[in-house]
Amino acid sequence: MKKQKKGLIIVIILLLLLIGAFFGLKKWGEVREERESSEKVSYDLTSLDPESVTGFVITNSKGTWSFEKTDDEEKPWKGGDLAASIETLDQDEVADILNSACHMEADYRMETHEGLEEYGLQEPSMTVTFTLRDGTETVVSIGDENNAIHRFYASVSGDDSVYCIQNFTKIKLDVTESQLTKSEENSDGSTATDAVPAT
Secondary structure, three states: OHHHHHHHHHHHHHHHHHHHHHHHHHHHHHHHHHHHHOOOOOEEOOOOOHHHEEEEEEEEOOEEEEEEEOOOOOOOEEEEEHHHHOOOEOHHHHHHHHHHHHOOEEOEEEOOOOOHHHHOOOOOOEEEEEEEOOOOEEEEEEEEEEOOOOEEEEEEOOOOOEEEEEHHHHHHHOOOHHHHEOOOEOOOOOEHHHOOOOO
8 A cells, every 4th residue: 555655746846847748848939939939130221243243332421422333353343422532442441331332231120110201301410322234233232320229220221120320330321531532552561551750
């Protein structure tokens, strides 16, 4: 009788352990599902092939900077507007800016909203206009900053949604003359900016 009691107790304990393991695994599954669903989502604001771009124009607080594709392999980009005054255009920098502009990502997207004017997109502080090989244009507009999430509102032509992009995306497009000017190399391989004035 005692042996039967002891055996029954062991069975009950094992059953309780199995039930506990079942609910533990179920809870873990729910937590994992919640984690996966809350993972950071990104949206493609632009997804363009830089090779298909024949020209692009950036308008920012400093003015308008335009760039036109040429047939020159060594100097594939020609500057216009404010960029036209730059004697030695940094071709690598132009290509880097274009690549960043062609692959802009957003953290948030609002498919329904109160209107572009509510986000500074009716009169944007910055625009990027791409001209593609097939003659079509794509325009990206960047508006006000959302101070709560430290993001800028943005929109793209052909899409009614309002997006939020990170600060560094806007900073990359806020080009300056010094940023676009290629540094001259000295005979020792250093650039002009590396040179230390004599005392």
